[in-house]
Amino acid sequence: EIVMTQSPATLSVSPGERATLSCRASQSVGSNLAWYQQKPGQAPRLLIYAASARATGVPARFSGSGSGTEFTLTISSLQSEDCAVYYCHQYDHWPPPHTFGQGTKLEI
């Protein structure tokens, strides 16, 4: 099973600043990586798939990069509504299971 490790566990950033969230895979997952945002009491929402493709309706301030084992989610110019937990998810390994990182809590 591929282990996904996210860092940091908690990130505190001021409004208008940039946030950089990291995700590392225990073995290569190519570009088969997604990022989700989860706000309290809500279901997760897809932000990024294929490592860097923005999902429909996701603001341009969210961007993803990386391949292989190292991935980054960047949120430029943070807004108050970006306060949430962010999860990475590999869907490369076949057959599944497809594993999630433990999450990064973003505080603003």
Next chain:
Amino acid sequence: EVQLVESGGGLVQPGGSLRLSCAASGFRFSDYAMTWVRQAPGKGLEWVSGIRYNGEDKYYADSVKGRFIISRDNSRNTVFLQMNSLTADDTAVYYCTKTGSSGWWGDHWGQGTLVTVSS
């Protein structure tokens, strides 16, 4: 608009069984793989099970293998999760997800259904 509506959660005793359903609409259901993801209270996301578009291939996390069974009815646009031999560790919100067009990312998520295993 894609909609996924889970149902069937509730309180069950240890060792008991429960069957979750996820009714899908707003897309061609029979074209997409579907998955179940769960989240224990205050914890992160855990991939539980997935099923191919035609129902012929099914996959499970080690934590539920041999106890849970995923299935789908393409005529009713519904995916199911039969959960047997439940333990307290299975207590979680269970989310149904639609996968993406070319990979098993969670394209859309339902609102979740809570399963509580307790005596």
